[in-house]
Every structure is written in C-alpha cells, then in structure tokens.
Amino acid sequence: MQYAIDRNIMTSxxxxxxxxxxxxxxxxGxxxxRINPGVGAGHHEKVVTGGKKTKFGISESDIDEIFKICDKYNLTIAGINQHIGSLFMEPTPYLDAVANLLRIAKxxxxxxxxxxxxxxxxxxxKLDDEKEYDMADFKKRLEPIIDSFVADYGKAPLFKSEPGRYCVAEGSVILGRVHATKDNSGHHFIGTDVGMNVLVRPSMYDSWHDIEILRVGKPVSRKExxxxxxxxxxxxSGDLLCKDRPLPxxxxxxxxxxxDTGAYGYSMCSTYNSRPRPAEVLVKSDGSLQLIRKRETYEDLxxxx
Ligand SMILES: Cc1ncc(COP(=O)(O)O)c(C=O)c1O
Known part of the structure; x- marks a missing residue:
C-alpha cells in the first residue's frame, strides 16, 4: 500500500x-x-470472488462504515470496483452484479x-464446437443498465471492465513430449513432461483443456x-491433464x-518437484518465431x- 501511495497509484x-x-x-488521500455485490460466478468455486462465501470486497451492509472511516481520515472515495469471479459464458450473474453495484454506487x-x-x-x-461468449448480446443487455444509472446519478463516471482470460487465453498452447505410455488396471496413461507445475488448472480446478496428439511428418488420425x-x-496422482478422455x-x-493455455498458464507455473519451468516462444503474424522466455535451468533453481 505504501509503495502505491508513494507513486500515486490508485489503491482499492x-x-x-x-x-x-x-x-x-x-x-x-x-x-x-472494492464492493462485494452479493453475486458470484465462475467455472469453479475456487474462482468465484463475489457473494457471501468469499473473502472479497466490502458487503453492502458495511457501506456506512466506509463513510465513517472516510470522515475520520478525510479520505475521498474516487471509485468503486468489483470482480465476481472468472469464466462464465452467460452474462446474467455479471449483469445482476452490475445492477447491484450501480444501486450501491448511488x-x-x-x-x-x-x-x-x-x-x-x-x-x-473448441473440439466440440463450443460457442464464444456472446459480446454483442452482453453489450445489448449492459447498456440500458448503465444508461439508466447515468440518468439517475446525473453524471457519467468512467466505467471500467478488467477482462483477463478473455484477452489472452486463446493466444497460447503448451507443447510437450510423450515420454512413455502404459496401461494400469485397465486405464491407459500417456506420460508427458507437461506436469501440474507447467499447467495447474486441470489439477487445481478440474479444468478442461482440449488436447491434441501430434506426430511430426505424419498426421494423427482422430478417427479411432x-x-x-x-x-x-x-x-x-492428481497430476493429470485429462481423465479417460477419448484420444488418438x-x-x-x-x-x-x-x-488455450494463455490465461492462468505460465503465471501459475511453478518449480514444484525441482522441475525447471519451460521456455516461451512467440509465434509472430508472419510465422517467424522468437524466444521470449528462456527455459529455466537447474542453476536457476x-x-x-
Ligand atoms: C480484480 C480482478 N479483476 C480482473 C481479473 C481478471 O479475471 P478474468 O481473467 O477472469 O477476466 C481478476 C482475476 O483474478 C481479478 O482478481
């Protein structure tokens, strides 16, 4: 907090x-x-950050206390924010939270x-043709809520949104190597170097990532x-990218x-089990490659x- 204050960085x-x-x-100052609008959403309970069960934000019932603290220290509240959680494909909970926040904003x-x-x-x-988040529909439903607030409030503050995953998730893949295959008690295992230290989402959140098997110089058929x-x-044992998934x-x-490993991928990557973290390569629009992060070494660890 002191670091932000010293540099005039807005703090929530x-x-x-x-x-x-x-x-x-x-x-x-x-x-x-940050307000907890009483509504949460997300692909897993661990990433729901609004609503009664979460640690985030100040509840509506505590708003009066905010004003008391502001009086005590002569503080100005320049803005209010919320973040209800991560990964929803349908905007209703988000719009409900927007409506709640705007009611509180007044x-x-x-x-x-x-x-x-x-x-x-x-x-x-994607391999099952899942549709994209419908931004056009979202815009159509969001705009009247904001317009009605502005009419009541008498002025239009700057409205912000903080998309993370939406901007970067689809910009990256992880390439690993198959090092071994085995059958254990009727279960087939494909052993790779893409451990949970490289991509933790499947073991942490049971997240789904589409997986393709590639063979250099020979396409792998998805027929069988x-x-x-x-x-x-x-x-x-939880170090699994997928469980009993139909694969070639x-x-x-x-x-x-x-x-789709561009969000919560490398940033959640670790050196657990003394595994050096992988390199990152940028694929430019002309198809050329640039090493943008070196592969870690044991010396780095x-x-x-
Ligand atoms: C306060 C805040 N804003 C925005 C985001 C971005 O979320 P997402 O990547 O789901 O868009 C996060 C993610 O944790 C967050 O904590």
Missing amino acids: CDSLSQLEQYGELNPG KCAV RFDNLEFIDFGGGYGIPYH LAPANVCGNICE KAEKGDLVCVL LKLM
Whole structure:
C-alpha cells in the first residue's frame, strides 16, 4: 500500500480494515473500495470472488462504515470496483452484479470511476464446437443498465471492465513430449513432461483443456479414439491433464499440444518437484518465431541460495 501511495497509484481497499490502514498511511488521500455485490460466478468455486462465501470486497451492509472511516481520515472515495469471479459464458450473474453495484454506487458522491471487473469466458471445448461468449448480446443487455444509472446519478463516471482470460487465453498452447505410455488396471496413461507445475488448472480446478496428439511428418488420425489419461512427471496422482478422455493412440516421441493455455498458464507455473519451468516462444503474424522466455535451468533453481 505504501509503495502505491508513494507513486500515486490508485489503491482499492478490499475491507474496512484496509481502508482504515489506508487512512493511517495517507490521511486526506483518495482511493477506491472494492464492493462485494452479493453475486458470484465462475467455472469453479475456487474462482468465484463475489457473494457471501468469499473473502472479497466490502458487503453492502458495511457501506456506512466506509463513510465513517472516510470522515475520520478525510479520505475521498474516487471509485468503486468489483470482480465476481472468472469464466462464465452467460452474462446474467455479471449483469445482476452490475445492477447491484450501480444501486450501491448511488450512495457515493462524485465517483470518478466504477469498475465492474472481468471474468468473461472463452470456449475451452473448441473440439466440440463450443460457442464464444456472446459480446454483442452482453453489450445489448449492459447498456440500458448503465444508461439508466447515468440518468439517475446525473453524471457519467468512467466505467471500467478488467477482462483477463478473455484477452489472452486463446493466444497460447503448451507443447510437450510423450515420454512413455502404459496401461494400469485397465486405464491407459500417456506420460508427458507437461506436469501440474507447467499447467495447474486441470489439477487445481478440474479444468478442461482440449488436447491434441501430434506426430511430426505424419498426421494423427482422430478417427479411432480410446479413453486415455494424459499425465505429467510430478509425484502426485492428481497430476493429470485429462481423465479417460477419448484420444488418438499416442506413441513415445509424439508431441502433446494443450490448447488455450494463455490465461492462468505460465503465471501459475511453478518449480514444484525441482522441475525447471519451460521456455516461451512467440509465434509472430508472419510465422517467424522468437524466444521470449528462456527455459529455466537447474542453476536457476539454485540461484537464490
Ligand atoms: C480484480 C480482478 N479483476 C480482473 C481479473 C481478471 O479475471 P478474468 O481473467 O477472469 O477476466 C481478476 C482475476 O483474478 C481479478 O482478481
């Protein structure tokens, strides 16, 4: 918080105690508060960040306390924000949260901005023709809610949104190598170097990523599919990219391509099990390649010692 105050970076306080702390550090200052609009959404309970069961934001019932703390430290609330969760393909909960936030916003004078957060999903089931998030429909339903607020409020603060996944998820794939295959008690396993340290979403959230098996110089037919578990090289039974998924027969040396890994991929990647993190390669629009992050080495893993 002090770092942000020193650099005049707008800070959003997520609780009354944070707002109190902000007031102590920067009396007379200007900040935002994060509101919990009472509605949440997301692909897994671990990424739902609005509603009664989550740690995020200040509840509507505590709004009066915000004003008391502002009086005590002479603070100005420049904006309010929310983020109800991540990955929804249908906008109703988001629109409900927008309506709630705007109702609450009317209690604040002279807001400079109102930030509705992110969370718009992308189709992870592309191989099954899943449709994209319908932005046109979303816009059609969002605009009247905002227009009606502006008419009541008498002015239009800056309205913000914070899409993360929607912008980057589809921009990246992970390429790994098949190192072994085996059958254990009737279950087929394809052993790869794409462990849960490289992509944690499937083991952390049971997330689905489409997977393709590639063989250099020889296309792999998707006509004959059999259930397979694609696993990584980490010492956990949960180290699986997919469970009993119909996939083409993979052979040692094949490449495994995990789709839509641009969001919550590398940023959640770790060196768990002393596995160095992989390289990242940018594929430019003319098809040329650029190494944008080097593959980690064992020396890198030891460098903070
Ligand atoms: C406050 C806030 N805004 C925006 C985002 C982006 O969410 P998404 O990637 O689902 O759009 C997050 C993600 O955690 C967040 O915490």
